[in-house]
Amino acid sequence: MSKIRVGMIGYKFMGKAHSNAYRALPMFFPDVPKPEMKAICGRDPEGLEQARAQFGWESAETDWRDLIARDDIDLIDINAPSDAHKEIALAAAAAGKHIFCEKPLALNLADSVEMLEAAENAGIKHLVGFNYRFAPAVQLAKKLIAEGRIGKIYHFRGLFLQDFIVDPEFPLVWRLQKEIAGSGSHGDLGAHVIDMARFLVGEFQEVIGMSETFIKERPIPSAMTGLSAKGDKDAPRGPVTVDDATLFLARFAGGALGSIEATRFAPGHRCTNSFEINGSKGSIKFDFERVNELQVYFTDDAPDVQGFRRVLATDPAHAYSEAWWPPGHTIGYEHTFTHELHELMLALSEDRQPVPNFHDGVACQAVLEAVDKSIEERRWVSISELR
């Protein structure tokens, strides 16, 4: 198997990020099958054609059913709005296509379980887009934990802080509407932290949360345009129906304590996706705004030189790094997708499920909903209650 033929649905922020990864992969990672950018799919013909030309796809389709029906496509990449994931994925699975689905897998747990079952029944390969796992610094964290170098884990402290909607005049974009986005900061940002915790610490056992919508009404924009919409002071107002911030406490199956927070109301934090892990032998800190760095501490360092080390994860000793540039030459956010794609292509060539896959999407969704339930019912909720 030397090539995988891809059809991608969606061409906005994530469509651009995925396209970039498809283009980069064969140049930097010729060890895995090459993705062929066969077709891009979207509803607006004009915008679609522009994206096709700019991103470098061979062809375009305006109906995703047509895309799935094509027999020159092996893999369906779903990065359309979240509310469309399920229908597309079920159809793709039915057609025997492998699936690369952006997170969140679906708008709710039931849907995501349905997607997982469909994929499993169809015998296809499936990956869910928790790209942050694939930063070399995060891979290093995983390696240190897996090798026991941090010891037994006591604490996981995860934050995802943004500030793009702090201004009350920021408009009521689709991300602030529950029927389209499914969730606010919790599902959009918190989901990444939950996946990170599962990746590094293990399964959640029980949770209790709290959430708030600080700005309850916002100007309705004339055209919906994702993150970049401009507000209009005299525009009519509509209700914000998702959370601005959600925090929760957690107990992990392995005994660790967790604290997780996602907010879009943290001025000065453009994209602070950060965590700290404390274990019996050491600690680890990561901040996505410095995506190439990991802070590491070991309790068994000599007593006079104990301290967090700032490790720049660009050395040959670090995952993926040798494919890129010499030590000290950093890579950007975008290549978390390239590495994610590497995992997908490698798994396809090895005929195994890639990781993270729909199981992880379902597990993440279960935690999200357990938190929601805990907020609604003001009590601790065990993850097992939801499955």
Add this chain to the structure above:
Amino acid sequence: MSKIRVGMIGYKFMGKAHSNAYRALPMFFPDVPKPEMKAICGRDPEGLEQARAQFGWESAETDWRDLIARDDIDLIDINAPSDAHKEIALAAAAAGKHIFCEKPLALNLADSVEMLEAAENAGIKHLVGFNYRFAPAVQLAKKLIAEGRIGKIYHFRGLFLQDFIVDPEFPLVWRLQKEIAGSGSHGDLGAHVIDMARFLVGEFQEVIGMSETFIKERPIPSAMTGLSAKGDKDAPRGPVTVDDATLFLARFAGGALGSIEATRFAPGHRCTNSFEINGSKGSIKFDFERVNELQVYFTDDAPDVQGFRRVLATDPAHAYSEAWWPPGHTIGYEHTFTHELHELMLALSEDRQPVPNFHDGVACQAVLEAVDKSIEERRWVSISELR
């Protein structure tokens, strides 16, 4: 009023810190009454005499009742173990002495309320030792918030991380025994974060928490010696009866969301007493390990130069700083006590209650117990339930 005659009970860590403040105050802050170090009090005559000579107290008493009975003492400084605070404070109040009491005010809310009432009834002045308020960087945070420069507060995120008992062979010192210490990381460390939150954000409304004792048994030390006890591998084991870590979520009366964590199981953190506050106009970050620094962000900075500023709070524009050294010449942890003492002496000379006083001690204790109750009953607890 040019002098205040002090009798101090306790001569360990806090006794040393207070003594240092008494010695430093008149040199750097001659604007307030000078504390006269009349007598130090403790039970062990030998250790007491050594402390007296080393710290510079005029005389020593081995019975605190004798100290309180002396008519050449205006102010009783209580930094004996927490379980002795109440009895001493009640006696001091009854004798009409002003009181400077270390935190925690008492082992439980009921006791602290009793202390407050006794002090109020006696008409004395009282201060409780939340010294971290008095770092110039923290004072700057307070000023920025008070002046509205951070706007409406949305988030308070507070941590107090230490690592001195991570080793399972660290012995069962008194701080790990509930009957003496009252509480573990929660009461010892979390109390400081709670006070910081009250100082900067306002009153707590409701809380829900979680706690854990990771190491349930430890070697019994031959002699109890605070932080520095050495473990003995073959020593018999005894149960740890306080929490190693306590986390909680909170809602503030003003609408902000809070997340607070205290743990002694965070390797690499010798004393990370840190917080971040996000408001509608900006953010503030503080970490006690860099006690002279405050990180500040403003949303109305020019769009191309927005970013957290590292402010070194050693300029004439910063509280207390002009009394010390030129800009850029940092001061240490110890002078949070000197500034705290300045507030006490100033309040005495102005015949007003100092801040923070027993009201703050009570309020902090109420939050601590609300958290305890929330852990025990696994539900949200309103602070008002406890008063």
Add this chain to the structure above:
Amino acid sequence: MSKIRVGMIGYKFMGKAHSNAYRALPMFFPDVPKPEMKAICGRDPEGLEQARAQFGWESAETDWRDLIARDDIDLIDINAPSDAHKEIALAAAAAGKHIFCEKPLALNLADSVEMLEAAENAGIKHLVGFNYRFAPAVQLAKKLIAEGRIGKIYHFRGLFLQDFIVDPEFPLVWRLQKEIAGSGSHGDLGAHVIDMARFLVGEFQEVIGMSETFIKERPIPSAMTGLSAKGDKDAPRGPVTVDDATLFLARFAGGALGSIEATRFAPGHRCTNSFEINGSKGSIKFDFERVNELQVYFTDDAPDVQGFRRVLATDPAHAYSEAWWPPGHTIGYEHTFTHELHELMLALSEDRQPVPNFHDGVACQAVLEAVDKSIEERRWVSISELR
């Protein structure tokens, strides 16, 4: 003009970096002519074909003369070893091809002047590869200075620190041989700092330097392979003929004082290309290991909140950033080349010389040689002595 047809000579580290930029440009910057990757050129047919396929070039040439002779090529990209730059550039200019030449322009000033004159006489466009200018954070530094927001510049302090040859057993690769590399840390690393200083501060006036080769002999490698060669303990030794470290002081024409250092003997610094500029109204700091960040200080900030701001140059207010990802989503080292290429394509479409061009290559070389001369003659050397 919608396309520029490119032929590239060289396919190692820089060939890879350039290829990546050619691939990325049209996707992220469709506003400029698209570079067509017509042909790649190198001497080893096998390695060349692998690079061609991996990097995505249409064809390959093993003789650069054949490449230049092709009439389907508009632009010659020279990133062959430094000692080949001149001959190729002269031929390309003679053939009327535009030139994108990696730094150093040539092995010495005389050669670089000859190249500049040939290019000017031929009326072609020419760019020299000082890619670090094109980091958005550096562009922000330039903007702040140009707008007078830093005031009159007093100090430039530039460092380029690496550590890849600290081990005495690191072999005698071509970069350590004067006849091929021309220079050591001075020409390789210092050249970047000199260009940065010229870009931000202006022309150098006079310099005095010092240099050292700490490890005078190294094992001769069996095969020359750039940075990654492995040493062999029993291999015969050969002399290192370039500098391990070079430092110099400088006076700028505008009155600023400069201090510049380049070394490959700074353990812990994989690629610290950093500078600080102090002016009458503020200061700027940059470190390439955190390529997305600029530290900025303004003297007219309010007295109580003065401090260096950490600006993440990923906002719409920052150069190039809107073409990439949302704020806070960093880019990597590699896109300094993409932006450099953007300047080249834009200049070609506007029929103007791109910047930096061969004039800048010559000016940089003049400073390098003035430093060399100052070291040899142990005296201050004016840049004007060399032209």
Add this chain to the structure above:
Amino acid sequence: MSKIRVGMIGYKFMGKAHSNAYRALPMFFPDVPKPEMKAICGRDPEGLEQARAQFGWESAETDWRDLIARDDIDLIDINAPSDAHKEIALAAAAAGKHIFCEKPLALNLADSVEMLEAAENAGIKHLVGFNYRFAPAVQLAKKLIAEGRIGKIYHFRGLFLQDFIVDPEFPLVWRLQKEIAGSGSHGDLGAHVIDMARFLVGEFQEVIGMSETFIKERPIPSAMTGLSAKGDKDAPRGPVTVDDATLFLARFAGGALGSIEATRFAPGHRCTNSFEINGSKGSIKFDFERVNELQVYFTDDAPDVQGFRRVLATDPAHAYSEAWWPPGHTIGYEHTFTHELHELMLALSEDRQPVPNFHDGVACQAVLEAVDKSIEERRWVSISELR
């Protein structure tokens, strides 16, 4: 020997800093003889009496000759203006008093040599106030180097950056007048860096420097008041006769290369006294604005976790730290003097010369003057030329 009776001449910034150390020493370091604060000396009776009372000296003298003549004084502490050091020191030595002299030892090398000879001939003990050596983090640096843990030293890079005179309206205080101050940033700030380099790296061999006075005239203040004088826009102007900034390159006797810069024109740097040392086995970084921290890197750390460690030098493993507070509880700038005094008292009790002593003062002065000479004659100057 349990007590040393001290007479101190000077009561401004350094007088305050020394007094603070005399008061702190016996409380925190009862292991060494206790300094008795017998007498303080200054010319203005009113200011002197205020200082005496505030700092806690037993008596006051307005003529330093009277102070030296007293037979109840063992040690003369000289922190009067630099131009008075020599005369006082010669008299003190003649009277057989030990001497603690602030830096600079004298206004020039000849004077400082004379002082050294007088002290040696008199058989007294002498210490010169290079207090920065005594930060625990700097002591750790020294220890790591002495134990060979950094290997052979290749580079020393030292900066002392301040910004208090960047405003051109800052008045012409005595520090800006050569006849009183002797030197500007070079002698005031650079001297500290030179001493640090000598302490950590060893002797200087040759130097070449550059200096500048950016603001050549300033308003004459009505009253001379050190750092804090306020400017008057309409005041007459006078010439600044010292350097605003001085930079120099150096070669050390041990083969290391040095770069040293002192400036008062670095906005944002209140007191950045920083250095970095690179050796064959690791690197060390220090910044006085974070006086409790040392950054340390080791080449032999495991390949995947190499990085600078941030060591908080407050553990029992660090010099002086056990005398203070628990780990993580920082100390301030001021206690570099307390530790310096500890060395002096310890040396007196052990009947040996303290370090640094007048030999170090002379050696530092020689380097300062070699730099001056190199600037004047625009050539490399060997330190040996001056002795």
